Amino acid sequence: MDDDVERAARKVRDVEQAVSQHVARSGPVTGRASSPDGAVTVVATPGGPPRQIEVSASALRMGPHGLAAEIMRVAEKAQRNAASRLHQTLERVVDPRELTELGFVRERDEDEFGWRR
């Protein structure tokens, strides 16, 4: 059992090293999404909580319920976008099937409200 754990830990360290070298070149992987009218913008991390949530002054007019719903919608979209970008970034160093299995699904279509550089 200890050998298995040690082997798993070593494999994780190897992948981690490959990933961190890759990310050091490409920068941290984040996703971004905005409401069509720019009311809410979310910068998300893959598999983690949002890094930044921006709310416009006019968004406050949506009221607490409407704004909460819009933040949830945009945050989900930003996280999907982050997962997709992580998949694209890492598919050269990690088996893409494993990435999909981990929940980092590559999006087919990135619409205009998806990630923009």
Next chain:
Amino acid sequence: MAAVNEDRMQAVEQLQRDLAVTTETVEHPNGLCMVTASAKGEIRALHLHPALLQQGPRAVGEIVTETVRLATNAAVQTSFNKMALALGDGMAIDVESIAGDSPFRSTWNPVAPPKSAAEAAPAERRPRAPIVEDPDEDAFFENPFGRR
């Protein structure tokens, strides 16, 4: 050994199903925002107090971001606790050696000491009244506690 591994595999599969649905609900310390989040940082429910909106758009963004982070950390910790319960502490420690410390452990053994949100109030100091050396007893009765 094979049977033990089979048990563990089943425990792991059950655990994966449990963790996928593990969420935690956290209210921001200011009481103006409540978030239910999964261990992956997905927001499952979000409640904003009307008073939060009055603090302006920037405050809304920051408070929601912070509350989602707290709820995610709580969900990750709950996942670790479920794992320790299902697989035993030894296995949980093994997983931590691979995946990193649980939020609870990182919080209680922080690499850098946490900075208090509020500046610690200085201890109240009152200057001690100087001892008056006065041989004159009348002076004592005029000012029995040495006040000037």
